[in-house]
Amino acid sequence: MNIYDFTVKTNKGIEKSLADYKGEVLLIVNTASKCGFTPQYKELQELYMKYKDQGFTVLGFPSNQFAGQEPGTNEEVAQFCQYNYGVTFPLFEKGDVRGENAQPLFQYLTEQKKFKGFDSAHPIASRLLGALQEKSPKFLDGDSIKWNFTKFLVARDGTVSGRYEPTTSPLQMAGDIEKLL
């Protein structure tokens, strides 16, 4: 079983085999509804624009599974929403990324790369952890996707080379992406 065995559906409902991306460096991410407290679309789009000519793409999988667990907003948190489709990288059909109905692709990714905790240096890390402990403690069990914008890097040969939690901003991944290009 490898990453190219998976077939997913585009946001237009068309089946797409990940084998079509063979030889490219992939950043696979579960994107969030537009008002998530850490919208990372902008940086994902920046990475995509910067590296796409070198055989890199971002694959976004919208999921709204975490909406109900959003940490309380306060002044430090950006008070805006992002228009979902302000990005030009491929977006796929909305679906679950954790739990019984999780898309097989995400089951595979989380098996390949385990959860190693949030980056506590990130300003939202403690609040995110607190919100999960309070509202969805089960989400913290095991290696499942914990939150929106969990990112996986896939090398040109299909190896899942890294997992980056929501507490890693996309631009922080630039160095790792360049190593794979």
Next chain:
Amino acid sequence: MVKVYSISNCPWCDKVKKYLKAKQIDFTEYNIEEDEAARDMCYKISGDLTVPVTTIDGKAFVVSFDKAKLDELLGL
């Protein structure tokens, strides 16, 4: 005329609109999910598709619900 660029189900957009209403400021709302021309305009103004964006002249603008900046923009 004050313009507010928004999307649906956007709590921060709602707050800006409520705030403007409370201050009795007339404004026109543009939902960039539904209105492609407004989406392009919003992008032109702020260089992003983040909302709410509040502007009068399309040059000076405020992203998000930021009371201090809104007051400054609107001369309150």
